[in-house]
Amino acid sequence: MRPEQYQPPLTWTGQAWRLAAMLSLSVTVFATRADYLWNEVRWWFFVDIALGALSYAVVWWRRRHPVAVTVFTNVVAMVSTLSLGPAVLALVSTATRRRWREIIPLTILCVAANVIAVQFFATPEEEDDPVLVQYLVLGAMTAAMVFWGMYIGSRRELLASWRARALASEAEQQAKVQQARSLERARIAREMHDILAHRISAMSMSAGALAYRTDLTGEQVRETARTIQETSHLALTELREVLGVLREVLGVLREGPGDAAPEEPQGAFDLVALVDEARTLGMRVDARCEIDLAALPPAIARTLYRCVQEALTNARRHAPSAPVTVQIRGGPDHGVDLLVENPLPLSAGSSSPAPGYGLVGLAERVGFHGGRQSATVGEDKRFLLHVWLPWQS
Structure with missing residues (x-):
């Protein structure tokens, strides 16, 4: 299944909590060096804010261009702490696609960008921290982001497969219901044909005798007419049976006490x-x-x-x-x-x-x-x- 098939659509609620999470991470990290940048390297302060705003704008295209957005935000995050939130979201979003040919190069890029940031863009206060500890923390965080994204992607695909199975099962059930209805309609149509053909042919035969026989007595004419009447009554009765069954099949409620239950079939x-x-x-x-x-x-x-x-x-x-x-x-x-x-x-x-x-x-x-x-x-x-x-x- 392709990632585009199981990724859920983004809602306003989903957009809001993602934006809140990015802002929390970006502001928390930016606050640790904001005083130093403002007092010592003020131009870097404004560059950090500008690149961060640009990263927040670019990250909304992460699903359409996942690799390009992830590369851009992680490269920019080397010099802009406000871009860390979009960089993390872009990497996690790309990992949900679970494509190793994308994940492995981007993971290496993310680790390399963090190493470069520690080596060349760290503040004097950050340079006092042990370098090995910083590398271990950055590596662990990168691995956690990748595995978290892969877990989310796996869960989305599983839910999408369950949803597809449910839809397929529902469609199959509807097809079976339609087939059962068609078979039932065909059965009822055969019943109506058998009933009407039998009774109407009998009436036609009796009526033919009245039309072509001129030697019948009055009693014989009345007897033949009585036979036609009884046959037509039987045809109506049997047809009413079938219509009663049809109404039960279609789930139509009886309208009143005049709708008697159909008699047992012959x-x-x-x-x-x-x-x-x-x-x-x-x-x-x-x-x-x-x-x-x-x-x-x-x-x-x-x-x-x-x-x-x-x-x-x-x-x-x-x-x-x-x-x-x-x-x-x-x-x-x-x-x-x-x-x-x-x-x-x-x-x-x-x-x-x-x-x-x-x-x-x-x-x-x-x-x-x-x-x-x-x-x-x-x-x-x-x-x-x-x-x-x-x-x-």
């Missing part, structure tokens, strides 16, 4: 009623079940019901007068096999609707549970829908 035990309803509508359905429906898991039973419903809907739409064979077989070791077969119509009517996406959605539903689906037309012109579902989802 399962394998509703297959008998589904086949009887198809027969009532005039379809010739031969259904055989060779498995124990009670042993099926709810999710597999639900999918099996939708598969049979979609198969009967397609047969009613595309081959309304053809006999349909429905066979369910299998077991816990093999899984569930659904075979739906019907002969193709001799010719498609002009009013026959174009094929939709029922089988595509059904394949997605079956694949979601780990199953397989195939729809083929044999040489004998018979349409065969084969669905295999695992016993456990």
Whole structure:
């Protein structure tokens, strides 16, 4: 990670305490030689103040030009004690970058500048101090500044990496939520398709009988109209179930007591009623079940019901007068096999609707549970829908 990526932005608070720390260090050191400079070398007094002010101005560009600012402030600090504060801040700031090709030369420069300052720019009072002690103190202080800066840089990088991981984890969680929402919307869309396609095809078949049959008695007309009414009522009821689930998924609160809880979805035990309803509508359905429906898991039973419903809907739409064979077989070791077969119509009517996406959605539903689906037309012109579902989802 580059230093620019983990260095925090400077705030007014950060600027204030850094300025206070620099002023404290500069004024403390300058006060030890201010009397001597004023009384003995007054021009040096003003040069010290001028160079110090210039260092305070330059140090604010330490992040943009770290090496240049550190070199300037440390060289100037040889003759200007007021520049010590900016020199220390610049060296520590550069050390936070943790680049050895910058730290090593600048550390050597800082030590050399201190040695030159002790040798050539010390006041008479400072010359009385042991030189070795001065060198040891200056070396220790320089090493402490470098290590302190490297520690700050390491901590900043660690916090930045944690922040990046948190943002990545949050983004991943949001992506998972979006994916879950998309899958749920797709599932609800398939439910709505299965419900509406089945019921509307039944109503279309009954309405077609009223439109084209002229030999129906009054009682038969009323019975057919009653069937259309009941089918439309069932379509609205089942659609309301799905919308209730949709509202729960989206977290929408119920508005009042009129919003009843959705009923339980259909399962394998509703297959008998589904086949009887198809027969009532005039379809010739031969259904055989060779498995124990009670042993099926709810999710597999639900999918099996939708598969049979979609198969009967397609047969009613595309081959309304053809006999349909429905066979369910299998077991816990093999899984569930659904075979739906019907002969193709001799010719498609002009009013026959174009094929939709029922089988595509059904394949997605079956694949979601780990199953397989195939729809083929044999040489004998018979349409065969084969669905295999695992016993456990």
